[in-house]
Amino acid sequence: MDxxxxxxxxxxxxxxxxxxxxxxFYKSILSYLLIAGIIAYLISPIINYAQKFHxxxxxxxxxxxxxxxxxxxxxxxxxxxxIKIQAEEASKFFKQxxxxxxxxxxxxxxxxxxxxxxxxxxxxxxxxxxxxxTQMLGEKFVGVINxxxxxxxxxxxxxxxxxxxxxxxxxxxxxxxKDERQLMKTFFGWVPNRYFEFSIYLFEKIEDSFxxxxxxxxxxxxxxxxxxxxxxxxxxxxYALTLSIIIGMTNPIKFFGPFIGFVPVILVxxxxxxxxxxxxYAILMSIIxxxxxxxxxxxxxxxxxxxxxxxxxxxxVIAGGYAFGVLGLILAVPAVFLIKTVVQVSATSLKQFxxx
Amino acid sequence: xxxxxxxxxxxEKVDExxxxxxxxxxxELFENLTRNERRNLSQHLxxxxxxxxxxxxxxxxxxxxxxIVKEGELQTFLDSTEGExxxxxxxxxxxxxxxxxxxxxxxxxxxxxxxxxxxxxxxxDMNRFIDEYPRAGxxxxxxxxxxxxTHLIRxxxxxxxxxxxxxxxxxxxxxxxxxxxxLSDSQEVDKEKS
Numbered sequence: 001m002d003x004x005x006x007x008x009x010x011x012x013x014x015x016x017x018x019x020x021x022x023x024x025f026y027k028s029i030l031s032y033l034l035i036a037g038i039i040a041y042l043i044s045p046i047i048n049y050a051q052k053f054h055x056x057x058x059x060x061x062x063x064x065x066x067x068x069x070x071x072x073x074x075x076x077x078x079x080x081x082x083i084k085i086q087a088e089e090a091s092k093f094f095k096q097x098x099x100x101x102x103x104x105x106x107x108x109x110x111x112x113x114x115x116x117x118x119x120x121x122x123x124x125x126x127x128x129x130x131x132x133x134t135q136m137l138g139e140k141f142v143g144v145i146n147x148x149x150x151x152x153x154x155x156x157x158x159x160x161x162x163x164x165x166x167x168x169x170x171x172x173x174x175x176x177x178k179d180e181r182q183l184m185k186t187f188f189g190w191v192p193n194r195y196f197e198f199s200i201y202l203f204e205k206i207e208d209s210f211x212x213x214x215x216x217x218x219x220x221x222x223x224x225x226x227x228x229x230x231x232x233x234x235x236x237x238x239y240a241l242t243l244s245i246i247i248g249m250t251n252p253i254k255f256f257g258p259f260i261g262f263v264p265v266i267l268v269x270x271x272x273x274x275x276x277x278x279x280x281y282a283i284l285m286s287i288i289x290x291x292x293x294x295x296x297x298x299x300x301x302x303x304x305x306x307x308x309x310x311x312x313x314x315x316x317v318i319a320g321g322y323a324f325g326v327l328g329l330i331l332a333v334p335a336v337f338l339i340k341t342v343v344q345v346s347a348t349s350l351k352q353f354x355x356x
Numbered sequence: 357x358x359x360x361x362x363x364x365x366x367x368e369k370v371d372e373x374x375x376x377x378x379x380x381x382x383x384e385l386f387e388n389l390t391r392n393e394r395r396n397l398s399q400h401l402x403x404x405x406x407x408x409x410x411x412x413x414x415x416x417x418x419x420x421x422x423x424i425v426k427e428g429e430l431q432t433f434l435d436s437t438e439g440e441x442x443x444x445x446x447x448x449x450x451x452x453x454x455x456x457x458x459x460x461x462x463x464x465x466x467x468x469x470x471x472x473x474x475x476x477x478x479x480x481d482m483n484r485f486i487d488e489y490p491r492a493g494x495x496x497x498x499x500x501x502x503x504x505x506t507h508l509i510r511x512x513x514x515x516x517x518x519x520x521x522x523x524x525x526x527x528x529x530x531x532x533x534x535x536x537x538x539l540s541d542s543q544e545v546d547k548e549k550s
Contacts, residue, residue, distance in 0.1 A: 052488050054392070181399040188402050193410060196402075200478050201420045352418050352461075 036172035198353045205345040216301035231285040393492040400481040404474045412466040419455025421476040428472025433465045
């Protein structure tokens, strides 16, 4: 009896060790797997729909891939030139400032009082040179701006990672999609009989709430992007496409997203030759889009919503931002929602299945 | 390795799948389905192995999965597993179909009486399959209705038989009662006489 127990412990320990080593070994690609999983999950309804018409899964996946690649190429051809123009204009703007040798000198603003004040300080405390400090700060700022291309080149490893990402993810995605049912069979095959029905129940409940949420966020993003693009085009604000993509991408961030996404719009309006009153119109447009989103899109796509108190959502977004930066802002609410769903479903059904 | 080999599934897997598809044609519920429909359905089936005396599910559990018996034998119990088995489930039979239509809990306990292999399909997958392949779905539903009607007729039959039995018992009891009454009456008369 005791010997069996010891053997069990040893076997369990070895299994745990192998699992930990496996996780450590595959650690660097776990994020790829996660992202590929999410993408596969978002695409899978299309593939399943195509299967209805006897189209082989592999073929329909390839078709979807080709469509996505074409879309990306179109987007790149439209966006990159715009971004290039924008970047050139921005650099012109900064160069103009830097041409002036005393650009960052407080004296250059031509304010008599300030200049006299600085002179007075410098005669009293000869070791303080206020002007030098401000000029130094300004030069540092310009230095950072000028260094951006260098930073991009220096992060070559980042680019290589990105390339690996671009190659690996479609591959992983392909097999996840093609063998979707096989993978699910294997996964649920590991579950002991006692927990089989519970695991299926839990999986389906999560898919019904969280999965629906995930899929509808994607649709929401696309629709919001298109709506804001139309709005910006009507207002005649430049870089409408880039700006609307930013608005769409930040939209999933609860509460703060619309504001963050709208900052670039205000900046563009203020820096462009457009009259400043356009800012008000742009804000009005944003409010209209937001109202369409929260009153029509979200209820019809996500349904009854997250079931989380607004205060809780707000705190989750802030905490996510503190802990994981921009990614945290976007992912905190879905992650917490997922955990909440698991806990909620388990709490009711574990008893029904007599597991606890 | 050629690209085709890389994408093609392994031979054992293919044989397994063929076996499964062949087996499905023996199941009453799926006997009208075409080969292709059966293959699509088989994608959703989870194979589960139960040892003797394993409990598949108990009365009161949520309705999640419907099972088809591939091999082995199972017993149905209404209340506890100690009572008499209500029905023996044999290969190619299925159970848990009530869950497809009703949100109610399991109405019986199922225990395997021999080592068994079951094919489980989740209620949601089954409903989705019926929605996605309406032609196959209507065949399954019609077959299911036939099976359920047969069950109903059989149950009505047994219920009728039981009712007749009950009526007989009731008559018998009434006879007994009247005889007892007569007996006690005669005893009273005897007492008064004495």
